[in-house]
Amino acid sequence: MLYNEPSPLETRVLSRRFGMPNSASIDTYLATDGYKAFLKARGMKPEEIIEEVKISNLRGRGGAGFPTGMKWSFVPRNSPKPKYIVVNADESEPGTCKDRLLMEYDPHQLIEGVLIAALSVDAHAGWIYIRGEYRYLIEIMDKALNEAYHKGWLGKNIQGTGFDFDLYTHSGAGAYECGEESALLESLEGKRGIPRIRPPFPAVVGAFQCPTILNNVETYCAVPAIIRDGGKAFADLGVPKAGGTKLTCLTGHVNKPGVYELTLGFPVMKMINEVGGGVRNGKKLKAFIPGGSSCPILTGEECQDATMDYDSMAARKSMLGSGGVVVMDEDTCMVKAALRIMRFYAHESCGWCIPCREGTTWLRKILTRFHEGQGTRSDIDLIGDLSKNMLGRTFCPLGDAAALPTISIVEKFRQEFEDHLNGRPCPFEHAGHMVTV
Amino acid sequence: MIPMLLYAQDEVGHVSDELIEEIARRVGVTPLQVNEVLTYYSMLHRKPLGKYHVQICTNISCLLWDADKLWEQACHKLGIGHKEATGDGQISLEEVECIGACSWAPAVQVNYDFHHFVTSEKLDQLLDGLRKKQ
Numbered sequence: 002m003l004y005n006e007p008s009p010l011e012t013r014v015l016s017r018r019f020g021m022p023n024s025a026s027i028d029t030y031l032a033t034d035g036y037k038a039f040l041k042a043r044g045m046k047p048e049e050i051i052e053e054v055k056i057s058n059l060r061g062r063g064g065a066g067f068p069t070g071m072k073w074s075f076v077p078r079n080s081p082k083p084k085y086i087v088v089n090a091d092e093s094e095p096g097t098c099k100d101r102l103l104m105e106y107d108p109h110q111l112i113e114g115v116l117i118a119a120l121s122v123d124a125h126a127g128w129i130y131i132r133g134e135y136r137y138l139i140e141i142m143d144k145a146l147n148e149a150y151h152k153g154w155l156g157k158n159i160q161g162t163g164f165d166f167d168l169y170t171h172s173g174a175g176a177y178e179c180g181e182e183s184a185l186l187e188s189l190e191g192k193r194g195i196p197r198i199r200p201p202f203p204a205v206v207g208a209f210q211c212p213t214i215l216n217n218v219e220t221y222c223a224v225p226a227i228i229r230d231g232g233k234a235f236a237d238l239g240v241p242k243a244g245g246t247k248l249t250c251l252t253g254h255v256n257k258p259g260v261y262e263l264t265l266g267f268p269v270m271k272m273i274n275e276v277g278g279g280v281r282n283g284k285k286l287k288a289f290i291p292g293g294s295s296c297p298i299l300t301g302e303e304c305q306d307a308t309m310d311y312d313s314m315a316a317r318k319s320m321l322g323s324g325g326v327v328v329m330d331e332d333t334c335m336v337k338a339a340l341r342i343m344r345f346y347a348h349e350s351c352g353w354c355i356p357c358r359e360g361t362t363w364l365r366k367i368l369t370r371f372h373e374g375q376g377t378r379s380d381i382d383l384i385g386d387l388s389k390n391m392l393g394r395t396f397c398p399l400g401d402a403a404a405l406p407t408i409s410i411v412e413k414f415r416q417e418f419e420d421h422l423n424g425r426p427c428p429f430e431h432a433g434h435m436v437t438v
Numbered sequence: 439m440i441p442m443l444l445y446a447q448d449e450v451g452h453v454s455d456e457l458i459e460e461i462a463r464r465v466g467v468t469p470l471q472v473n474e475v476l477t478y479y480s481m482l483h484r485k486p487l488g489k490y491h492v493q494i495c496t497n498i499s500c501l502l503w504d505a506d507k508l509w510e511q512a513c514h515k516l517g518i519g520h521k522e523a524t525g526d527g528q529i530s531l532e533e534v535e536c537i538g539a540c541s542w543a544p545a546v547q548v549n550y551d552f553h554h555f556v557t558s559e560k561l562d563q564l565l566d567g568l569r570k571k572q
Contacts, residue, residue, distance in 0.1 A: 004542055004554070095497045095536040133444055133481045134537050136550040172441040175481030177535065191439035191465070193478040252499035252540040259541050294498050325540060327498055341501050345535050351478070 004102070005259025008276045012238060014246050015222045016262045019106045025141060027148040030109035036154055038228035042117045043162045045228075047078065050121040054224065056232030058244030063089055063180070063217030064293060064323040065398075066243070066311050075204035076122040076212045085208045086119050086127030087189065087215040091173050091180040093132055094293035095345060096325025099248035099260050100218035104131075104138045107222070108145035112155070112168060114221030117228055118214050119166050126167045128208070129218075130185055133174040142170045177349035181397045182215045184351065195353045196397035219248055219324075239265035240310045247309065247321070253328040254281040269307040273328060284330035288414070292322020294342045295402030297409035319409075335414040336421055339384075339407055340368040346403035357400035360391040364407060371421060381418045385411045439465050443476050452486045480535075488523040488530030490568045493547040496533055499540035508544055508561050509533055515565055529568050 003020050007013070018024040018033060030036070042050050055070030076084060088111065092100040104111060115127055131139050146168055149155040157165050171189055173179050179188045183197035186208050207213020223245055227235045236244035243265045249272065250260050256278030263272060273279065273286065280286050286301035291309065297319040299307065307313050314321045329338065347361035364387055367380055388404035388411075395401070411418065442461055447453050453476055462469040476482045494512060496505045512531055513519055523530035539545035542554035546561065553564060 092538050093536055096499050096540050097536075098538045098540045098542070101538055132538070133440075133479075134547060134550070137552075172444055174440050174444045174479035176479050188440055191475065193475055250541045252543060253502040258543070290498075325499075327502070327540075329502060333502065338498060338501075341496070341498055345497055348480075348535055 005257065008257075008259075008261050010267075010271070010276050011262045012246050012264045013262050014226050014235075014238070015103065015110070015219065015248060016106070016260075018110070019102065024106045025108055025145060027109055027145070027152055027154070030107070031152075034229060035109055035225075036113055036160075038225040039113050039116045039120075039154075040160065040162075042120050042228050043164060045120075047121045047123065050117060050228065053232040054121075054227060057223075057227040057235040058232075058239060058242060059220065059223050059227060059235065060243050060311065061217060062219035062223070062247065062324070064094060064295065064320070066321060069216060069220055072204060072216070073118065073121050073214055075202065076214060077205060078122055080212050082211040083126065084122045084124035085211055085213045086115050086122075086124050086168075087186070087203075087208055087213055088115060088127065088129040088218055088221060089180060089182065089185055089215060090129050090131040090135070090138075090218045091176075091185060092135075092218070092323075093177040093180045094295060094323045094325055095342070096250060096252050096290060096293045096327045097323045098250050098252075099324055101135060101138060102260055103218050103222050103248070104135075104142055108142050109149065109154075110222050110225055111142075111218055112145060112149055114224035115168060116154075116159070116166055117224045118216070118221060120164065122212070122214060124214070125165050126169075128169050128171045128189060130171045130173060130179070130189055132179075133172050136172075139170050139172055146170065176351075177345075178351045178397070178399060181399065184397065185215070186213070193351070195351055196399075198396055217323075240308075240312070243311050247324050249309065249324045249326055251277045251326050251328065253326075254284065254330040254333070255279065255328050256281055263309060265310045266313070267309045269304045269309060272309060272326070273304075277328070280328065280330050282330070284332060286328065287331045287333055288329040288335065288338070290325070290327035290329075290406070291319055293325035294327070294345065294406060295398070296320045296322045297405045298413065299409075300413050334372075335410050335417045336368070336372050339410040340365070340372050342406050343368050343403060346399065350399060350403070354395040354397075354400060356391045356394040357403065360387055360400065361403045363387060364403070371418065374421060376418075376422060378422060381411060381415065384418075439467075439472070439475055440479065443472075443479075443482055447482060452483045483521075486523070486527065487521075489528050490548050490571065491530050491532065492565070492568070493532045493534040493537065495535070495537045495539070495543075495545050495547075497536040497540075499536070500544040503544045505544040508546070508556060508558065511558060511561060512565065515562070529565065 059069040060066040179194040184194035188194040203213045289299045347365040352358045388407045391400040391404040546553045
């Protein structure tokens with residue numbers, strides 16, 4: 002059973018098997034063109050595979066949006082070290098719940114994407130790092146891996162092509178930070194998830210000090226379609242600098258929240274009103290997060306002519322991020338939203354870099370007292386200043402991820418902070434007490 | 439080492455001193471190194487939890503569907519708070535960060551099972567059921 006009704010406005014490429022009977026089984030996969038792209042890629046040179054991915058304009062779906070083909074081309078193929086493929090299935094960005102469905106409904110599509118990535122750099126082993134909370138998905142993936150081994154799509158001499166590849170699942174144990182690529186690699190190696198300083202990037206020094214391709218689940222899942230139908234067909238679905246579709250998680254105050262596969266460049270208001278059935282209870286749109294809580298927030302007005310792609314969001318000083326859309330209606334307290342977002346980052350900061358560790362903690366404390374009506378006027382600027390001082394001063398993007406939404410909320414909704422000072426602790430509700438973790 | 443810790447915890451109930459010793463021996467590191475790693479991960483617990491560990495997400499997407507009220511309701515009903523267990527050890531509570539169910543908010547996880555679109559009534563029934571469940 003699907004979690005939500007599909008929308009007729011979707012373009013279903015990665016999600017085309019969602020809702021099919023036994024969609025996760027290898028038999029369904031093979032009956033619907035499954036693993037054909039792998040066989041086609043086996044007949045191509047590694048550089049041809051990478052070129053096809055470059056033509057597709059596929060950009061990393063985990064949040065950063067780095068061009069995938071370029072990332073793969075950084076792997077030194079003549080290195081004497083083994084090369085590895087790592088899948089980032091540590092989906093933890095607040096607002097994001099799409100990789101879950103890709104693994105639940107179509108695990109073999111992910112396996113095939115990994116196999117093609119492996120061909121492009123001559124890798125022979127890989128891991129799927131799945132967040133610990135997704136135990137049922139680890140079981141689904143393990144079952145799919147067993148099927149693939151049993152039917153000769155993993156292991157030695159895959160389908161008689163002479164290519165060997167082993168793929169394993171690996172569980173996380175509760176840490177947002179492990180979704181950051183270098184922290185994920187540390188965790189995979191059995192350590193605390195502390196980010197590494199870069200360069201060197203994982204493409205050169207990754208898992209176990211070896212060259213590694215590391216991408217998000219959705220990124221790998223796009224690869225079979227790119228090889229099967231050609232990079233150009235995929236590119237044509239999207240906008241000039243970003244090809245294909247994006248699994249978009251509509252969350253928050255919409256009538257029909259759910260995960261929908263939309264082409265890149267899909268208009269934001271059409272997404273909210275037609276795909277999502279409009280803002281809940283006929284309320285007005287107040288604020289919008291395009292792709293997970295790390296993204297700078299947009300006001301309802303800024304959304305009017307915005308589209309869901311990297312450039313449109315960059316032009317509005319935000320990011321497309323991971324596809325975790327958060328819709329907030331006119332009754333949302335933005336101070337409370339800023340506080341909840343900061344509590345998350347303060348909890349998840351790994352503590353390695355001082356600006357992030359101390360910055361998120363102090364911002365959480367200041368926002369807590371502000372929300373409870375104990376703030377001072379100078380706190381408003383202090384929140385902005387502390388956030389700006391975190392930007393670019395940490396090993397990994399978690400510090401920025403905490404700072405960017407906060408800066409944007411203070412700048413765009415300053416009036417609400419003022420209201421909290423003017424004898425109205427929280428203008429939208431009573432008993433606004435929040436438990437502080 | 440991380441999956442080993444988690445799967446072992448699933449069997450024992452929490453990461454006990456004996457478990458740390460055993461894992462250190464098997465992996466070939468010191469117990470201190472195991473402890474260093476496990477204290478990083480929020481799903482690994484050094485103290486026993488309830489038989490049913492109720493995890494209520496109050497992160498932004500769930501909060502917008504009033505998850506904070508669900509959290510207060512659960513605390514009030516069970517008379518326990520964050521990371522505490524009922525006297526009989528049956529149920530424990532934890533306010534958790536995003537569990538990846540944002541489009542089906544508000545979401546609650548009991549051990550590894552997801553519950554989506556949780557309402558006040560549903561939460562009540564869920565907790566009543568867990569109190570009696572073997």
